[in-house]
Structure formats: structure tokens, C-alpha cells
């Protein structure tokens with residue numbers, strides 16, 4: 001968190017604490033927040049009037065005000081009495097300003113909790129004194145610790161229902177403490193409460209004379225947010241290149257760690273380019289120093305090539321720069337995470353294609369056990385190896401949230417599919433050098449007097465891919481072209497004999513074939529690939545892999561009924577008899593191409609015509 | 625400082641929490657400028673817009689704003705708002721687009737005869753969609769804050785709008801750290817709220833600390849008003865039909881929010897400076913939106929409007 005205002009040299013006069021609340025349904029979370037706001041006199045008259053109106057309509061507390069309605073803002077939430085989404089509340093006492101992320105206890109709790117926790121300094125974990133610590137309570141603590149929260153408050157609520165019994169409180173606290181000790185170095189503070197009657201919320205309770213600690217609000221007002229372990233090394237992700245005129249070139253961004261002053265040396269992480277800061281430019285005039293959290297614009301002493309996404313860093317303590325690393329990944333999409341599939345990874349101001357190369361294990365968040373698994377479903381957490389299309393500069397998440405966190409974006413739906421926290425780099429990108437070769441794709445192809453290309457035939461089993469592919473290859477050969485044909489069935493006998501037909505294996509199947517096709521195209525060949533390749537994501541991955549080699553996605557399209565009728569290999573019959581699982585078209589999806597280079601409908605046309613159509617396209621595009 | 629601004633408190637060191645909010649908003653604005661093709665800033669002339677505009681100037685200094693401002697003019701704004709808008713655009717040399725739903729005008733839609741709901745729907749929501757479509761804007765900044773209203777409290781900073789600018793509260797993208805997913809497909813657009821985490825109080829404290837000019841209607845003065853459903857409505861021009869027995873009286877009032885004058889209630893107040901407004905806020909027992917006649921219709925009014933594409 002931010003150091004005292006480095007820029008002005010003044011100490012902060014009013015601080016901000018971001019905290020999240022978590023607990024199981026009915027532990028009293030909403031009641032507690034409502035109570036906090038109420039006792040701090042933060043619920044205004046017209047809001048209270050609306051709340052009374054709604055309490056009568058939807059409430060569950062009889063005549064008393066149902067504080068949970070204050071927080072559940074969406075219509076569905078109020079009608080169905082559930083909390084769907086994270087809500088943010090703001091309040092302030094004379095001592096401090098607070099942002100509360102209120103996260104739902106059920107439904108998609110992992111995703112929402114992680115969202116709330118990602119920006120918080122402290123987590124308030126509620127338990128019902130009657131029930132004590134539940135599995136759910138432990139899960140919440142685990143997620144908070146994964147997200148790097150260093151302060152936990154265990155709020156033991158509904159103490160009125162256990163007679164404010166000191167032993168009950170101690171029992172719950174000691175049980176939780178021994179569990180939390182396994183979670184790392186988070187500080188734990190426990191408070192006995194009654195949200196309903198207000199005991200130890202803002203006023204010290206006479207009914208807990210045995211408790212000598214602070215009230216909840218006192219604790220929140222005085223807790224020191226994430227300790228600053230000395231000054232961290234300077235980090236500055238370049239967000240925007242500010243070039244209003246040829247005479248000014250500034251790099252805008254927010255200081256992610258450390259501080260900087262004019263004259264300080266900086267390094268563009270990963271590139272080794274070094275220079276010095278000339279000036280810290282702001283609307284309010286140049287600064288003598290900028291610190292963590294300051295949004296500024298830097299000008300540099302030398303004209304070096306810097307773009308959005310680059311990370312400026314302290315040359316004495318630069319970040320790692322790798323294209324393979326290990327990370328905790330929280331999955332958020334209904335579409336499962338599939339190793340081998342290409343996603344967009346956003347870290348700082350940088351977005352690069354990335355794949356999960358291996359799911360090392362899934363984490364059982366109740367027991368923290370490591371389980372072997374092939375994919376992650378929504379709200380599951382796993383430890384993964386990732387590989388990026390270009391090296392990225394990072395710090396481990398534990399050292400820096402801003403430079404160690406990333407999100408994964410689904411390339412088709414554009415949804416935020418996952419969030420990750422980098423643990424460590426797997427190898428320095430610089431250790432495996434690209435061997436600079438003198439002879440390239442162009443030279444090899446020139447000798448063959450042809451333009452290499454990848455022809456990718458996709459479609460259902462029985463659509464006619466292999467027949468058409470074979471015809472095309474014969475035609476090309478007859479014209480004197482050097483070709484190679486990769487066929488799904490044949491590859492599975494050799495290169496991919498270890499793969500089955502789960503989604504994960506299908507993705508890996510295509511990834512390998514894509515790499516092979518790429519190598520062959522680099523050898524100067526026209527590569528014909530005939531694969532069901534049911535997922536758009538992988539076909540696009542191969543297209544990207546092959547670039548700059550021209551790539552032709554050819555959709556060999558026949559209705560499922562027709563394929564089943566043809567059934568050249570008797571596979572549909574077997575699948576229908578239950579002897580093959582995950583059969584495309586039956587119990588495994590086929591995602592038709594959206595904009596293929598060529599769309600062949602084989603119901604009407606003879607294979608010969610389809611093959612001619614492909615040849616015509618290649619001629620038109622000047623491949624042959 | 626503009627001649628239109630009321631005197632503000634003398635400059636003082638900005639509190640740390642304002643500096644953090646400022647840095648967060650600046651970061652959000654730069655992200656939009658970097659990642660979208662054709663962004664625009666909705667400029668509603670109110671205090672939140674004034675703060676947002678000020679932050680944008682900071683974000684891109686010494687450069688100019690890399691996007692225009694857009695004002696949706698319902699033709700029923702207070703006259704002082706329009707004067708302030710034009711003076712501001714001229715003073716700062718900023719590109720300002722003003723859009724009015726001409727079909728609505730032709731249909732004779734107005735807040736008095738058509739009622740607040742239809743007027744808002746046609747002259748604000750529809751007008752906004754028209755303007756965004758016409759110019760092909762793919763991202764639009766709005767000055768909304770999460771503390772204003774309950775459904776806003778759940779809205780993302782980067783709020784995805786689907787076909788026809790609809791908001792689907794149930795399929796919002798999770799928003800972690802400061803990593804905003806800005807990707808759009810097809811006809812999707814983005815609404816972006818850089819002031820999401822500000823409170824009304826923060827806005828006024830920032831206006832004071834930065835000496836940001838705001839429309840004088842925020843400051844108490846003697847104004848001609850009539851009382852309607854418990855709110856003071858200002859008679860800003862002769863289009864407001866007076867009901868039988870109604871005579872405008874001069875009262876010392878000010879506005880907490882600004883909108884179409886027949887729909888915006890004033891509060892009785894003596895606060896004539898930002899410092900006095902802050903003092904008044906400390907003691908108030910009523911929320912900011914109390915003066916807005918459009919929300920009071922029903923408790924979930926705002927969420928419905930937003931689903932339809934309202935800001």
C-alpha cells in the first residue's frame with residue numbers, strides 16, 4: 001500500500017482502509033454492515049424511509065429494519081433474498097475512510113470473493129457463535145490468504161444467543177487460529193459481537209467483561225494496512241505514451257512500487273535498455289519525487305524505444321522476465337479451463353496470448369489438498385504452468401500485487417475467464433535462445449519454386465475431409481508442388497498416441513499438429529491438415545502459430561444426419577451404442593467456423609468438385 | 625478561475641484519500657484512451673462532470689484530451705447550466721458535441737406533459753443511444769458514483785453494454801485488481817465510471833481542494849420556486865405552467881444534483897460556498913438523490929433505467 005505521500009512529503013491526514021466481509025448465509029453479515037453504518041450515523045433519513053418501506057415488503061425481520069436490504073441492490077436480489085454480486089459501500093469516521101466490499105456467501109462465492117479481496121487490505125470473517133467455524137469459513141480464509149490479505153478479523157457474531165459465553169468464544173477462536181496458522185503470516189484478531197444488538201460493534205459491551213480488546217470499529221480504525229517492509233524496488237508499468245507534439249515525449253502510468261526522482265536510473269525490463277528520469281510531469285507542476293500509487297508522467301534523458309505495456313524498473317533490482325511461469329489460477333468462467341488452449345493474458349498494461357501448458361494440481365480449498373485434475377471448472381483454483389507468446393516482466397504476487405497479478409480473457413466470448421497470481425518464473429526466457437538461422441522459410445520455399453501454405457480442413461467425422469484432402473494433394477503433386485498431408489487418424493497412431501478424446505486432449509492434439517504444420521511450412525511445403533478440430537480457439541491458435549505462412553481454414557460441411565448415414569468408419573454406430581465417449585456431434589460439441597476462407601457443402605457437391613474449389617482458391621490467392 | 629465560479633476555500637494540501645481517488649480515476653482514463661478506438665466523455669454539466677473533466681485534463685497533461693465531450697441536451701436544463709457548459713468548453717478549448725433527440729422534440733415530448741418517466745426515456749436514454757451510435761463511440765465515460773444508489777453499488781468500473789446499450793447486471797465481468805478487461809465484440813460498447821469509488825463528500829472536498837469551477841446553482845441564493853410533492857421546483861423560465869393557486873416565491877435554496885429543471889428539487893439552504901456545503905453535508909440527514917424526482921417512482925427505478933441503456 002501507499003507510503004506516506006512522497007510527493008508532498010506530508011503524512012497522510014486521513015487514511016483509507018479497504019476491507020471485505022465474508023461469512024456463510026445467515027451468519028449476520030448484512031446485519032453487521034447495516035449496524036456499522038447505522039451506528040456511525042451513516043444511514044440518512046430518506047434511505048432509512050426507503051429501507052423501512054422495503055423491509056415491510058421483502059424483509060424477514062418482522063417489524064425491525066432488515067439491514068440486509070440496504071446492501072442487496074439488484075431487484076432480483078431483493079425479491080429472491082439472495083446476494084448475487086459484490087457491492088461496494090463507503091463510509092468514514094473521523095479517524096478513517098472505509099471501502100467495504102460486501103461479497104455473497106453462497107453462489108459463485110470464490111469468484112466474487114476473489115474479486116472483492118483483490119483490492120482489500122483486511123478481511124472480516126463472520127461466524128455464528130452457535131455453529132462455530134464451518135467448512136465455508138475455512139474456504140473464505142484460504143481465498144483471502146491466496147489473494148494476499150495480511151489481516152484477518154474473526155467476528156464471532158450472535159454472542160447473545162450463547163449467553164456471551166467466554167469459553168464458547170475461546171473454543172471457536174482457538175480452533176480457527178490453529179487452522180489459520182497454516183495459511184502464512186496473516187495477522188488474526190478475534191472479536192465477540194452481537195450485530196443485532198450492537199455489542200462490541202461501535203460500543204464496548206458490558207456483557208463481555210472478559211474481552212479486553214478493541215471494538216470492531218476501533219480495530220478497523222487503527223489497524224495498519226499491509227506493512228511496508230522497507231521501500232520496494234521501483235516499478236512503473238507504462239500505460240500511455242504522451243506525445244502531444246514532437247517536442248514532448250512522456251510515459252504515463254501509476255507507480256506500482258517504490259519511488260522515483262529526477263536523475264534516478266531506470267531500466268526497461270526485459271530489454272536491458274537503460275536511461276535516467278529527466279522530469280516527473282504533472283498538471284500541478286513537476287514533482288521532486290513520486291511514490292507508490294501516484295499517477296504521473298515521466299520524461300527520460302534518452303530517446304529509447306518504449307511502448308505501452310513496458311515496465312520501467314529500478315536497474316539495481318529489476319523484475320524477472322520470462323515466457324513461462326507458475327501461478328495460482330482462479331477459474332471464473334462456466335467454460336472450463338483447458339490446458340493447451342490460447343487465452344489473452346493481461347498483466348499491468350500488457351496483453352499477450354498465453355496458454356496453460358500444465359495444470360499441476362487443483363487445490364481443494366477446504367483441506368488445501370493438492371488433487372490431480374485435467375481441467376478447472378468455474379470457481380475452482382489450480383496451480384498451473386503458463387506460457388506466453390512473448391516474455392513478460394513480473395514480480396511474484398507475494399512481493400507485488402500490481403506486477404504479479406493477471407487476468408485471462410477468453411478470446412471468443414471476451415469474458416474474464418480467470419485470474420492468476422504469479423508464484424515464480426519457470427525459466428528465464430533468455431536461457432533458451434532462438435538460434436539465429438541463415439536459411440529461412442523463404443529460401444527453402446524458393447528452391448522449391450513455391451509459396452508454402454497451411455490448408456486446414458475441419459468438419460464432422462464423415463463430412464469428407466480425408467477424401468477431399470487426398471484429392472487436393474494428388475492435384476498439387478501433379479502440378480509439381482511439394483506437399484505433406486497430416487491426417488487426424490494417422491497422427492493419433494504415432495505422435496499423439498498418448499492422447500484421448502477429452503476436451504483437454506483434443507486441444508493438445510491440435511496444438512501438436514499445429515506445431516508440426518508450422519515446421520513443415522517453414523520447410524517450404526504446402527501442408528494439408530485434415531482434422532475434426534471441433535474448437536474455434538484451437539483452429540485460431542494454429543492460424544496464429546503458422547503466421548506469416550498463409551493459412552486457409554476450409555470448412556468441410558455436411559449435416560450431422562448425413563454424416564451418420566455415411567458413417568464410413570462405423571464410428572457413429574459405435575458411439576451411439578455407447579462404445580465411444582466424447583464423440584463430436586453426439587456428446588461433444590462442434591463449433592463451426594465463423595469466417596472460413598472456404599466453406600464447402602459436401603451434401604450437394606462431389607469430392608472432385610470440392611477439391612477443385614480448393615485449387616481454384618489457391619490459384620486466386622496466388623499460392624499456386 | 626472562471627468568473628462564474630463561486631469563491632472556494634483557500635488551497636490546502638489534498639488529503640491522501642483524495643490523492644488516491646484522483647490517481648485511480650486518472651489510471652482508468654488512460655486505460656480507456658489506450659484501449660478503445662473512439663471514446664467520448666459524457667458531460668452532464670454537474671459537479672461530477674466538472675470533477676471528471678478536471679481529472680481528464682490532469683490525466684493527459686501536457687497533451688489535450690484524446691476524446692470529445694458529449695452533452696445530451698433535453699432542452700429542459702437550467703439556463704445557468706447551458707451557459708456554464710458553453711463557457712467551460714470555450715475556456716478550455718475542448719471539443720463539445722451537443723445532441724438532442726429531434727424525434728422526441730417533434731413528438732412534443734417534455735417533462736411537464738409527458739411525465740418524468742417518458743421524458744427521461746426519450747430525451748435522455750434514447751438520445752444518448754442515438755448519439756453514441758451516430759458517432760460510433762465504443763466507450764463512454766460517465767460520472768456516476770457507487771454511493772449514489774444501490775444498483776450503482778454493484779456496477780463495475782468498466783460496465784459492458786450489449787446490443788442496444790443494455791446493461792445485464794447478472795453477467796458482469798469480474799473486475800480484479802486494477803486489471804480492466806476492455807475487450808468488446810460485435811455491437812458491444814463500454815461505459816466507464818472513473819468516479820465509482822468517490823462519495824458526494826469526496827467530490828466536494830476535491831472541488832474545494834482543486835478550486836474547480838461548478839455551476840452556481842449548487843450555491844444557495846434567492847431563487848423563484850414553487851413547492852411540488854414536498855420539493856422546491858425552480859421556475860427557470862416561462863415554460864413551467866403554474867397550477868391554480870401557485871405563485872413563485874423567492875427562497876434561499878440550492879441544488880444537490882442538477883438535471884431538467886422541472887424534475888429537480890432544490891433544498892432550502894444558506895450554504896453559499898464549497899466550505900459551507902461541506903459543513904452542511906456533515907449535518908444532513910438526507911441523501912443526495914432525494915431531489916431527483918425520476919428515481920422516487922419506485923425503489924428499483926434506477927436499475928430498470930440502466931438495463932434500458934440509461935447511464
Ligand SMILES: Nc1nc2c(ncn2[C@@H]2O[C@H](COP(=O)(O)OP(=O)(O)O)[C@@H](O)[C@H]2O)c(=O)[nH]1
Nearest residue numbers: 025026027028029030031068157158194195196
Ligand atoms: N440473535 C442474533 N441474531 C442475529 C445477529 N446478527 C444477525 N442475526 C439474525 O440472523 C439472521 C441472518 O442475518 P443476515 O444479516 O441476513 O445474514 P447474512 O446472510 O450473513 O447477511 C437475521 O434474521 C438476523 O436478524 C446477532 O448478533 N444476534
